[in-house]
Amino acid sequence: QIKLVESGGGSVQAGGSLRLSCATEGDTYTSYCVGWLRQAPGQEREGVGDIDIYGSTRYDDSVKGRFTIFKDNAKNVLYLQMTDLKPEDCAMYYCAAYVGALGGYCYGKLGHGETGRFRHWGQGTQVTVSS
Secondary structure, three states, X not given: OOEEEEEOOEEXXXXXXXXXXXXXXXXXXXXXXXXXXXXXXXXXXXXXXXXXXXXXXXXXXXXXXXXEEEEEOOOOEEXXXXXXXXXHHOEEEEEEEEEOEOOOEOXXXXXXXXXXXXXXXXXXXXXXXXX
């Protein structure tokens, strides 16, 4: 049983930073790819980035260089460090997971619409960025 619980959302001004956390329960660190996704009002969900069991990360171009995903295996927590936030980053942010390929590699595209492979989801945490 995989359980994901996000926290850390809030309101910041443009250019500010936030760190989101995703507490995980279940065996996500041996075979799952875990990612961060977001959904803005009226838009489809999009993949922001993900991390495989080996710690390799991928990012959508829209956040590359500004967002960083890392994990603390000892605490079973996944993080999304967001810097230089922009109004277009406003969204509900979700932590989600799927069984990785070949024992834990992430696969598939990030970005809009490419979210069907994620089978386990948290409840989300809201991020608001004001200009």
